[in-house]
Amino acid sequence: MKLYNTLSKKIEEFISHEEGIVKMYTCGPTVYHFAHIGNLRTYIAEDVLERSLHYLGYQVERVMNITDVGHLTSDSDSGEDKMLKGAKREHKSVLEIADMYTEAFKQDCEKLNILWPDTVVKATSQIDAYIQVIQTLLEKGYAYVSGGNVYFDTSKLKDYYKLTNHKEDDMVVGVREGVEYDEAKRNQADFALWFTKSKFEDQELKWDSPWGVGYPGWHIECSCISMKYLGEYLDIHCGGVDNIFPHHTNEIAQSEAYLGHDWCKYWFHVEHLNDIHGKMAKSSGEFKTVSLLEEKGYDPLAYRYFCLGSHYRKTLTFTYESLDTAQNAYKKLKNKIKSLSREPDLHESKIDYYQEKFKEAINDDLNTSMMLTVLYDMLKDKELTDFTKLYLTEDFDKVLALNLIDEEKEVNIDEEYINKKIEERNEAKKNKDFALADQIRDELLKDNIKLIDTREGTKFEVIE
Ligand code: AMP
Ligand code: ZN
Numbered sequence: 001m002k003l004y005n006t007l008s009k010k011i012e013e014f015i016s017h018e019e020g021i022v023k024m025y026t027c028g029p030t031v032y033h034f035a036h037i038g039n040l041r042t043y044i045a046e047d048v049l050e051r052s053l054h055y056l057g058y059q060v061e062r063v064m065n066i067t068d069v070g071h072l073t074s075d076s077d078s079g080e081d082k083m084l085k086g087a088k089r090e091h092k093s094v095l096e097i098a099d100m101y102t103e104a105f106k107q108d109c110e111k112l113n114i115l116w117p118d119t120v121v122k123a124t125s126q127i128d129a130y131i132q133v134i135q136t137l138l139e140k141g142y143a144y145v146s147g148g149n150v151y152f153d154t155s156k157l158k159d160y161y162k163l164t165n166h167k168e169d170d171m172v173v174g175v176r177e178g179v180e181y182d183e184a185k186r187n188q189a190d191f192a193l194w195f196t197k198s199k200f201e202d203q204e205l206k207w208d209s210p211w212g213v214g215y216p217g218w219h220i221e222c223s224c225i226s227m228k229y230l231g232e233y234l235d236i237h238c239g240g241v242d243n244i245f246p247h248h249t250n251e252i253a254q255s256e257a258y259l260g261h262d263w264c265k266y267w268f269h270v271e272h273l274n275d276i277h278g279k280m281a282k283s284s285g286e287f288k289t290v291s292l293l294e295e296k297g298y299d300p301l302a303y304r305y306f307c308l309g310s311h312y313r314k315t316l317t318f319t320y321e322s323l324d325t326a327q328n329a330y331k332k333l334k335n336k337i338k339s340l341s342r343e344p345d346l347h348e349s350k351i352d353y354y355q356e357k358f359k360e361a362i363n364d365d366l367n368t369s370m371m372l373t374v375l376y377d378m379l380k381d382k383e384l385t386d387f388t389k390l391y392l393t394e395d396f397d398k399v400l401a402l403n404l405i406d407e408e409k410e411v412n413i414d415e416e417y418i419n420k421k422i423e424e425r426n427e428a429k430k431n432k433d434f435a436l437a438d439q440i441r442d443e444l445l446k447d448n449i450k451l452i453d454t455r456e457g458t459k460f461e462v463i464e
Contacts, residue, residue, distance in 0.1 A: 001056055002363050003236075004313060006244060006267035007163055011365050014266060016235045022053050022060045023230040025264075026117065027222055027239040027247070030067040031101035032086030034289045035108055037303060037318065038273035038280030042240040044304055045270040045312040045366070047114040049238065051399045052362045062117040063229045068098040068124050069205050070195075070218040076246055077192045077217070078180040084204055094204045098122070108290045111300040113401035119229050123221040126228070127207045130216040133224050133258050134193045134209075142257040147184030148197035150211050152253055154189040160253055163267060164245040191250050192217040219250035227255060227263075234264035241269045271315045273307075280318065288318070296320075301402050302327035308368040308400060330402070336379060337393055337404050340386035347388045354378045354392050362399070371400060413462060418449055422458045425451070 001014040016022045026046050029035055035043075053060050073079030086101075087094045102122075109116055134150055137143040142156050154160045181188065195203075196214035206213045226234055239248060248267065255263040277285045286292075290300050306326035310316050354374060361370035375396050379389055390405065397404045421440055428436040441451050448463045 001052070002365055003266060003268065004365050005265075006269050007265075012266070014235075016058065017233040017265070020057070020059060022058045022235045023233070024050065024053075024060055024062045024236045024238065025222070025226040025230060025234055026062065026064040027237075027243055028064040028066045028120065029101070029105050030071045030082050031098045031105065032071075032082040033101060033282050034287070034291070035105050036280055036282055037288045037290065037293065039240070040108060040112060040114075040290065040303075041273040041307050041316065042238075042270040043109065043114050044112060044307045046238045046268070047112075047401065048308070048312075048368060048399060049236070049268060049366060050115060051401060052366060055362065055399050056359065061119075061230060062115075063119040063121065063226060064117040065222055065225045066098070066102050066120060066122045067218060067221065068094070068102075068122055070123060070216050070221060072218070074180075075218075075242070076180075077182065077195075081198075081203055081215075087204065098124075108300075111290055111294075112304050113301065113403065121225045121229065123216070123225070124205060126221065126225055127209075127216065129224040129228050130194070130220050131209050133220065133227075133254070136258055137193065137254065140257065142254075143193055144186065145211055146186070148195075148212065149184060149192050149214075150194040151185055151190040152193055152250065152257075153186055154191070154253060155187050157253055157257065160189065161249065163249050163252055166245050166249075191219065191246060193220050193254070219247055220254055222247070223251045223255045223258070226251075227259070232259050232261070232263070236266045236268050237264045238268045239270070241271055244269055270312045273316050273318055275318045293323070298323060298327055299330070302330045305330040305333075305402055308372060308402075310369060312366060312368070333376075333402075334404060334406075337390070340390055342390070343385075343387060345385045345387045346391060347383075347385050350381070350384055351388065351392065355395065358396055358399075368400075371396065375400070413449075418444065418460055422451065422460070426458065 002011050003014050004010070005012045026043075029039060050060050050062060068083055069081065071082045073082055073085065083094045083098065086097050090097055092100075106116065108114075134143060137152065138145070138150065141153075143150055143152050145151075194209060194211055194214055194216055196209075196212035203215060206215055226237070237248065237251070244267075252263060273280050275285060275288070280288065290303070293300065293303055303323065303326070306318075306323055307316070309326060354377075357374045357377075358371060361367045361374055364370060375393065378384065378392050378396075381389075384392075393404050421444060425437045425440040428434070428440065444451060444460070445463075450461045450463050452459045452461060
């Protein structure tokens with residue numbers, strides 16, 4: 001697979017640290033509000049990445065955090081905690097809104113067919129891990145205590161800016177939004193690992209630490225959760241482009257200083273979704289959520305289709321007109337697939353050809369619009385039987401996840417045939433040919449017929 005790597009700034013051949021296994025970390029949502037459809041563009045692209053890796057035969061171990069503490073309104077060290085701001089807005093506790101918006105995010109993911117990662121970790125559940133890593137960073141001389149907070153000393157690294165095009169000068173106060181002069185810092189690029197002193201004294205969640213009662217910085221959360229659940233060598237770290245600096249830059253600084261070696265090989269960043277006002281945000285313009293699209297009559301998967309139509313490394317501008325176009329095309333595509341005959345008539349000759357084409361699209365830095373083109377070309381191919389088209393559509397949909405074949409599977413209940421199969425299976429069991437017995441059971445299961453062995457004999461049940 002070929003992927004663009006923000007670290008090398010090149011499209012590179014992807015080679016996982018351990019053969020056949022991919023360790024993938026995704027920065028999760030800050031659960032102070034609903035996710036907007038811009039956030040979800042990033043999660044859709046990450047989902048396509050995970051599904052593509054599965055398609056190519058990798059086993060993917062994926063971890064995501066839920067940011068429920070430490071993310072300030074500026075991505076740097078100033079501003080109010082976003083969670084606290086959300087809780088005040090809704091007259092609820094931080095934990096209440098964290099649970100509520102985590103659940104809402106999960107539902108959005110379900111609607112958009114975004115796979116929920118195997119391991120999802122709340123930032124507030126890992127305080128001991130942050131304290132341990134911060135302590136080690138202090139012992140190794142990468143961190144210092146000043147003005148009540150613990151800071152990471154960026155001057156101790158050979159190349160703090162290796163992920164980004166930022167220069168040290170950019171950290172001069174006033175050049176970048178959100179960078180405020182902080183006299184406690186040795187270098188203005190340094191960042192907080194642990195806060196005990198915040199300008200906002202009413203921080204709701206605080207924990208004991210060797211440096212006083214306080215709370216972790218946002219960046220240390222992702223470093224620690226990733227290292228704890230995925231180990232010392234990470235294959236792919238994902239997020240939106242706004243995460244490159246300072247968030248991911250700081251994650252690299254902390255993790256590599258702690259581990260003493262390189263940490264994550266590939267950095268996958270998704271460009272922003274804009275609307276006509278500019279970058280989509282929760283605070284300005286119409287707050288566009290999946291629920292809002294549904295209220296306006298859109299199928300969430302039409303939004304997924306809209307996203308797949310453009311490359312993840314290009315900014316995408318959202319308008320309702322372009323979503324209309326996507327929804328119409330998506331409906332037409334589904335109707336076309338629905339009209340295909342279900343007559344079982346599989347022609348194997350061109351299956352490999354189209355699967356190779358589909359893989360080429362994956363290998364081309366996750367070229368989703370090319371994946372769709374392969375699908376359309378295949379559906380137009382007069383040499384293919386309808387059944388072969390259905391077979392390939394189902395296969396490509398493992399990556400596209402557009403529910404292209406979502407009709408109920410027709411279940412043919414031919415009792416005579418099933419009873420014959422049950423007899424054959426009994427015979428096989430009598431002859432101790434358990435492999436054959438299992439094969440008969442599995443074949444029936446594929447047709448949604450489940451065998452149940454009871455004392456009175458084998459019965460069957462149709463799975464809905
Ligand atoms: P947050 O909940 O703010 O921590 O963001 C969740 C994810 O959405 C992060 O990976 C961000 O980089 C990403 N993100 C934020 N804004 C946008 C946008 N307008 N378009 C695409 N992704 C975004
Ligand atoms: Zn993160």
